[in-house]
Amino acid sequence: MLSAVAVEVDFKASEISLCPGMSIGEAARKSGLRPSAIRYYEKLGLLAKATRVNGRRRYDDQILRRLAIVRFARHVSFTLTETKLLLGGFDMRPPSQRWHALARSKLTQLDELIAEAKNIRELLQETVQHKCPKLAERGSALSPSHASAKPKSHRQRKQPLA
Numbered sequence: 001m002l003s004a005v006a007v008e009v010d011f012k013a014s015e016i017s018l019c020p021g022m023s024i025g026e027a028a029r030k031s032g033l034r035p036s037a038i039r040y041y042e043k044l045g046l047l048a049k050a051t052r053v054n055g056r057r058r059y060d061d062q063i064l065r066r067l068a069i070v071r072f073a074r075h076v077s078f079t080l081t082e083t084k085l086l087l088g089g090f091d092m093r094p095p096s097q098r099w100h101a102l103a104r105s106k107l108t109q110l111d112e113l114i115a116e117a118k119n120i121r122e123l124l125q126e127t128v129q130h131k132c133p134k135l136a137e138r139g140s141a142l143s144p145s146h147a148s149a150k151p152k153s154h155r156q157r158k159q160p161l162a
Contacts, residue, residue, distance in 0.1 A: 021051065021058035031067040038067070046070055046084055077106060 028035045039057075041047045047066055050057035066087070073083040086102055127133045 020053070021060050022063070024050070024057045024059070027059045027063050027067070030064055031071070033067060033071070038063075041067075041070060044080060044084060046080070046087060076103075077110065078102070082106070 022030070024035045024038055028038055031038075038047065042049060042057075047063065047070075050059055050063075052058065069087065070083055073086060074080075078086065082102060086098060123138075127135070127138060
């Protein structure tokens with residue numbers, strides 16, 4: 001006598017992965033970045049080359065930690081070059097000595113930027129107080145080091161943001 005066994009299948013195809021690790025799309029969603037940013041960071045050497053399965057990038061969970069460090073570094077105004085220097089030669093966390101040295105240098109740069117912004121603000125406030133400001137005289141009074149059209153802080157970034 002044969003007996004019947006009821007089998008109930010309750011899964012989605014997206015839950016099953018025949019390839020180990022995360023796709024670039026999954027890594028992008030989980031990190032809050034675009035896939036193009038991840039490819040760019042990989043190209044620059046901020047990220048290790050991804051394992052390829054059938055020609056597609058596959059990442060382990062460590063990619064999310066590395067991308068979080070990159071995002072933090074970018075958020076606190078590190079350039080991509082500085083970020084690469086910070087992460088260079090380390091798969092997991094960068095060494096704290098390197099981080100502290102780079103952070104101190106960045107703090108000095110930020111202090112200089114803040115001082116420059118305060119000077120610009122003061123100059124603009126003084127100019128606004130005049131009913132008929134003589135802008136040519138103001139421009140002539142600036143030292144040659146202030147001859148650039150825009151302060152350093154307003155120049156366009158050469159490196160794309162993620």
